Amino acid sequence: MKLARMSDLLRPRFFNQLLCGEGQTFLRCLNKWQWKHLQEKNAWEMETRLLDLGRMGSPIHVKLAGEPIPSSSDSSTNCNHMTLECHLNAMADHLSEGADLLNEDDGSLQLRARLHRPNERPGLIRVGNLRQGSVRSPIDLRKLMAELRGNSTSIYNFSTSRDYSTLRSAGSQSKSNLGKSFAQRRFKYRKNDSSSSDDDVENADYRESGPEDRVAVGGKRRAKEIGSLAALANYDVKVRKRVPLKKIEEELDFSKDMELIRHEVGRRRLVEEADKTDEVKEEPFLSEKRFDECGISPLTVKAMAAAGYVQMTRVQEATLSVSLEGKDAVIKAKTGTGKSAAFLLPAIEAVLKSASSSAKQRVHQICVLILCPTRELASQITAEATALLRFHDGIGVQSLVGGTRFKDDQRRLEFDPCQIVVATPGRLLDHIENKGGLSVHLMGLKMLILDEADHLLDLGFRKDVEKIVDCLPRGRQSLLFSATIPKEVRRISQLVLKTDHVFIDTVGLGSVETPVKVRQSYLVVPHELHFQVVHHLLKKHLMQIPDYKVIVFCTTGMVTSLMYHVLREMKMNVREMHSRKPQLYRTRVSDEFKQSKRLILVTSDVSARGMNYPDVSLVIQVGIPCDREQYIHRLGRTGREGKDGEGVLLLAPWEEYFLDELKELPLEKLPSPDIEPPVKLKVQFLTLLRISGLLTV
Numbered sequence: 001m002k003l004a005r006m007s008d009l010l011r012p013r014f015f016n017q018l019l020c021g022e023g024q025t026f027l028r029c030l031n032k033w034q035w036k037h038l039q040e041k042n043a044w045e046m047e048t049r050l051l052d053l054g055r056m057g058s059p060i061h062v063k064l065a066g067e068p069i070p071s072s073s074d075s076s077t078n079c080n081h082m083t084l085e086c087h088l089n090a091m092a093d094h095l096s097e098g099a100d101l102l103n104e105d106d107g108s109l110q111l112r113a114r115l116h117r118p119n120e121r122p123g124l125i126r127v128g129n130l131r132q133g134s135v136r137s138p139i140d141l142r143k144l145m146a147e148l149r150g151n152s153t154s155i156y157n158f159s160t161s162r163d164y165s166t167l168r169s170a171g172s173q174s175k176s177n178l179g180k181s182f183a184q185r186r187f188k189y190r191k192n193d194s195s196s197s198d199d200d201v202e203n204a205d206y207r208e209s210g211p212e213d214r215v216a217v218g219g220k221r222r223a224k225e226i227g228s229l230a231a232l233a234n235y236d237v238k239v240r241k242r243v244p245l246k247k248i249e250e251e252l253d254f255s256k257d258m259e260l261i262r263h264e265v266g267r268r269r270l271v272e273e274a275d276k277t278d279e280v281k282e283e284p285f286l287s288e289k290r291f292d293e294c295g296i297s298p299l300t301v302k303a304m305a306a307a308g309y310v311q312m313t314r315v316q317e318a319t320l321s322v323s324l325e326g327k328d329a330v331i332k333a334k335t336g337t338g339k340s341a342a343f344l345l346p347a348i349e350a351v352l353k354s355a356s357s358s359a360k361q362r363v364h365q366i367c368v369l370i371l372c373p374t375r376e377l378a379s380q381i382t383a384e385a386t387a388l389l390r391f392h393d394g395i396g397v398q399s400l401v402g403g404t405r406f407k408d409d410q411r412r413l414e415f416d417p418c419q420i421v422v423a424t425p426g427r428l429l430d431h432i433e434n435k436g437g438l439s440v441h442l443m444g445l446k447m448l449i450l451d452e453a454d455h456l457l458d459l460g461f462r463k464d465v466e467k468i469v470d471c472l473p474r475g476r477q478s479l480l481f482s483a484t485i486p487k488e489v490r491r492i493s494q495l496v497l498k499t500d501h502v503f504i505d506t507v508g509l510g511s512v513e514t515p516v517k518v519r520q521s522y523l524v525v526p527h528e529l530h531f532q533v534v535h536h537l538l539k540k541h542l543m544q545i546p547d548y549k550v551i552v553f554c555t556t557g558m559v560t561s562l563m564y565h566v567l568r569e570m571k572m573n574v575r576e577m578h579s580r581k582p583q584l585y586r587t588r589v590s591d592e593f594k595q596s597k598r599l600i601l602v603t604s605d606v607s608a609r610g611m612n613y614p615d616v617s618l619v620i621q622v623g624i625p626c627d628r629e630q631y632i633h634r635l636g637r638t639g640r641e642g643k644d645g646e647g648v649l650l651l652a653p654w655e656e657y658f659l660d661e662l663k664e665l666p667l668e669k670l671p672s673p674d675i676e677p678p679v680k681l682k683v684q685f686l687t688l689l690r691i692s693g694l695l696t697v
């Protein structure tokens with residue numbers, strides 16, 4: 001037993017000493033002929049094994065497609081079999097077609113058969129269209145190995161140097177030279193083959209190889225010389241160390257190469273899959289479904305048709321059935337995709353249903369309450385609802401917004417009772433808290449709708465909304481709509497929604513939240529140049545688009561006013577809108593901007609959400625918006641209904657950090673514009689003048 005164990009321990013040591021070349025070259029039991037013979041045999045066996053493996057998968061035939069397959073009997077052809085490298089590359093191609101090496105039914109021969117269908121147009125070669133680096137394009141194994149060795153983070157760590165240059169001194173070959181060593185490995189198998197045919201193959205290789213290969217082939221010649229010298233008993237001239245047989249075997253082990261190929265194929269597949277998803281275009285604005293197919297009142301369908309709407313938009317199709325079933329829902333859809341009609345249609349249905357089910361009530365009941373953040377948006381929704389109710393007798397809609405006389409609201413509600421109320425939270429709460437009697441009318445509420453829900457549940461409005469919700473019956477249906485629904489808003493939405501509510505997201509996880517056809521860019525220029533740059537951008541845009549319609553967003557009412565006055569002094573056709581302006585003026589400007597072309601609206605965030613100004617060609621955002629969502633909503637004033645648009649964000653250098661928030665959006669950087677010095681000076685002068693005027697007022 002002991003003896004056996006000792007021999008086990010000694011065996012590797014003995015073989016190491018025997019073959020590793022650390023000490024003497026040919027020790028005790030092997031003379032140089034035996035050693036050489038053993039080496040050659042080993043190399044030959046390995047090559048034969050690989051050839052068999054390659055043949056099994058049969059892609060090699062494809063490699064030879066178009067060339068006569070050399071017959072083994074043809075003595076003039078010295079290339080009876082392909083070089084080892086060719087085999088490996090062929091196998092790589094084969095694997096990249098999704099084939100299993102050991103599956104004979106799978107592989108390129110069939111692919112070739114498929115490609116050459118008799119009824120297919122000759123010359124239509126699909127593989128010819130293969131993109132470089134696609135799964136089915138050939139794998140350059142040498143390059144790949146070199147790349148992977150260069151990449152230290154690769155899963156394949158080649159630091160355990162697989163140094164193929166056994167015939168050079170160990171370590172003389174740089175690690176990054178794996179490609180070359182691969183080529184060297186190829187000829188090592190033949191190094192002692194003294195037949196002339198081998199020379200031919202070698203020369204052919206030399207001719208075909210590139211400069212990199214030539215180094216390798218040069219090395220091959222040297223290697224061969226060394227082998228030949230040894231064969232001619234000149235082994236005394238050997239100046240390089242022999243390498244242990246074990247190491248040679250390791251080098252000849254191609255399992256790592258095969259694994260590498262498999263890994264590369266897998267990687268390419270993943271990249272292609274990702275590319276495919278990227279290529280997915282935005283779905284069209286309209287869906288296939290028509291309004292008359294979705295079970296809503298024919299009078300509403302008639303009103304829709306009168307407004308020119310026959311087919312539903314995608315968000316309308318996605319939400320209508322859920323809304324009509326009476327479920328609570330949160331709905332996310334891009335800006336300008338028809339969310340207003342998506343909630344107005346079920347709202348009208350709720351009113352119709354309520355009217356038919358309830359007996360004549362003594363107190364008039366409001367059936368649907370729509371909350372939205374701004375007065376202009378409330379007016380817009382009211383107008384849209386009025387249009388849809390055109391053929392419905394006895395159903396009315398009213399808006400309750402700030403900036404109007406409270407008493408007027410009360411009078412209207414009293415003399416013109418309505419079933420649908422569109423309100424801003426502040427004014428509605430006034431009506432509820434001032435004992436105006438509205439709470440009584442809200443006791444029979446069937447549906448609550450929050451348009452721009454994330455904004456309404458934001459800190460600015462949340463308290464008011466909570467108070468309003470507390471006054472509403474619990475049995476109501478609630479629908480929350482917005483183009484942006486951040487996670488925290490979804491959590492807070494529990495305040496309003498039943499626990500079993502549904503979430504409908506027509507944007508899709510991981511998709512860009514802005515309209516695809518809107519070109520987005522940003523500019524970083526010092527603050528003091530913002531006015532000049534806005535003027536420059538507008539001038540450029542006006543020249544490009546004769547029927548322009550531009551919105552310039554500024555951060556505060558004061559900056560909005562300043563910008564408006566400067567642009568007006570620069571002879572531009574501008575209007576201003578911000579909270580410092582009286583409501584009547586705001587309404588007038590809003591209506592004018594809706595109907596006009598060749599007009600610039602300079603506005604604060606009162607116009608950021610929901611406003612549907614048709615055919616806005618450019619949105620300029622001066623300074624950072626309050627958050628990412630606001631950027632999306634401001635930008636969403638252009639590119640509505642699937643149309644084209646453009647958005648420019650103008651930042652000061654210190655505001656650049658905000659770009660991090662927008663990193664998933666396709667913004668490109670614009671170079672700083674060259675503004676003519678006289679224009680620059682004029683704008684600067686006007687700005688200063690105005691500022692001093694503003695300060696004295």
Ligand SMILES: Nc1ncnc2c1ncn2[C@@H]1O[C@H](COP(=O)(O)OP(=O)(O)OP(=O)(O)O)[C@@H](O)[C@H]1O
Pocket residue numbers: 286308309310311312313316333334335336337338339340341482483609610611612636640641
């Ligand atoms: N079925 C339809 N067919 C054609 N146009 C439609 C249809 N539904 C709505 N629209 C139009 O699409 C435009 C955008 O609609 P809407 O204002 O409701 O968008 P939105 O999704 O609410 O936008 P935002 O997020 O900015 O509030 C409007 O001009 C509207 O008239």
